[in-house]
Amino acid sequence: MVRLKDIAEVCGVSVATVSRALNGLTNENRERTAFICQTARDMGYYPNAAARTLKTSRSNNLGILYEDRMNHEYFSSLFDELRREADAHGYDLTFLGQGDFSESNYYEHARQRNLDGVIVVQADYDAAGIIRLATSSIPTVIIDHTYDGCDCVTSDNRSSMDQIVRHVYARGHRRIAFIQGEKGAVSRERLAGFYKACAELGIRVPVEYVREGHFHDPAECTAFIRELMRMDDKPSCVLCPDDYSCLGALWLLESQGVRVPADISLVGYDGIRMSQMMTPRLTTYCQDTVQIAKEVFTLIIDAIENPETHIPKQITVSGMLMEGETVR
Amino acid sequence: MVRLKDIAEVCGVSVATVSRALNGLTNENRERTAFICQTARDMGYYPNAAARTLKTSRSNNLGILYEDRMNHEYFSSLFDELRREADAHGYDLTFLGQGDFSESNYYEHARQRNLDGVIVVQADYDAAGIIRLATSSIPTVIIDHTYDGCDCVTSDNRSSMDQIVRHVYARGHRRIAFIQGEKGAVSRERLAGFYKACAELGIRVPVEYVREGHFHDPAECTAFIRELMRMDDKPSCVLCPDDYSCLGALWLLESQGVRVPADISLVGYDGIRMSQMMTPRLTTYCQDTVQIAKEVFTLIIDAIENPETHIPKQITVSGMLMEGETVR
DNA sequence: ATAGGAAACGTAAACGATTTCTTTTTTTGC
């Protein structure tokens, strides 16, 4: 590997001069500066990140925290967008696993690697390790969860449900059931949005219409729907926790002779690709992962570059209702 | 952050002694060594990765090269397994994006970050940047493609097709069509396996039975299937490029009144979760991502630790045929 | 022509670890 010293020797100047020249710290490109830069390029110079990090304690490297498996399309596409943003801003992305770090001490891991910041994509938000990280001096942005006084970017779980309810209401539905996903901030918000919209529209919601389930569990979702359909006062429309379960349910129901949306209307959540590739196309709500990633980076970069003046923000990114063919 | 120096002061020894104690370079745990280690733990010491990397030119960090989007379940689950393995072996994983690196010079990026090795999960295998990396002195393992003289781990694309063909043959099918995915090593291998099995079983394959398509394109897959079904000598079974297209096609066909497997048998590829969650369950072939990840790490760790004696290997990992309900 | 000031460059000290070499301490054999 070619070092500053090598360039310095070739150019006949000192190492410091080369460093300044390459970092543009010299007053405008005098002839010599240009020569140095050209030589560096010719020699194929790239700064040694470790050395630079050691000296400046800046690594141009961000941590990504993701405890679950990557098997959800929402997360994997969010992740792709984060990767794109990182690239655009000149940062690398390193996974913050547990590794040696048995006590879920993400904070130490981040420190050890001199990470400039951490993006929490998905985690157990009640765990001590996460809270420690979020409240540490390391710039941290949390996605899809809100801590007071921390930078957070969430999708509009509350208002999206509001939109969905109003949408199906507009199409004539008055008996709307809601299958929730895992307990947590996301489900809480969605439930709140659901109740609020129903209340505002004067829709009565029997307790049995709201079920607590899990994300990404088509079998469970199907079971719930069948139960709901067996009720005397059965719902005409069911809001599913996500597209994955909804699609699975849709499929299973059809194979059992239930017609969607003739017999029952279904709404998904996420807007995964497959939901738009089959008939009937799912009516669903598509989160704006592009925008979420953008907001994450404006926050984290401000936190990194202006550690003094930066004030944590909670940002909500709204998605878009995608009208399909599963709501009558 | 607490440094070796701090520990040294507290313990009243030199920095060198602390370093040796922590790295176990002293002859067995004398009292002093134990004391130093305990103090280090109490003080919450973690070695500064940048400093250590600078001195040892080992980073305990591997690059992951993935050019496409993460939106395929095969890749995202492969990726999860790699992450698990990395954790288990004490490595971090950093994404090798393009960033500043306009001419796709992954090699420089890896060098700059002092990566100990690079895992190529998916890339344009003909691009100069990849070849440069693969033939460089940086330990590199390629997944799902084979370069001579490089470490490669591929799933058994050839023998899997062989198994699939024999399976449907055993169930009575003699007119078997095959929709290929994108051109490339994977498709080439699969096609070879397909032809070989057909030849061995004495099955005639009309040229129109083999179509060149794309991965993950349900619409295209459906179109091909419909064309095939319009033929006079129409196939009784179609092998699709992947589960995603196969599922989409299955769905679309059913909605158009075509029954699977009554009217036509379908076989997927990948074994994505959803393929096993609906009726009919897809007959498909499931790649062993766990094993692939394991093999990748045995290769790359040997390459890192024994740079002199390491000899590149090409390893094939076999998956498993999953018998579903889409083949009559 | 020269003093004064600005600009450019060089010197050297960091950053936090590892490691070689040297010195000190401990052990061991007689």
Add this chain to the structure above:
DNA sequence: GCAAAAAAAGAAATCGTTTACGTTTCCTAT
């Protein structure tokens, strides 16, 4: 009990950068 060998600890160099601090060079104004 002492010399020699072995073991442990310390001192200092080093990895490749950045950067504070001096020094030199070069301009400009008097």
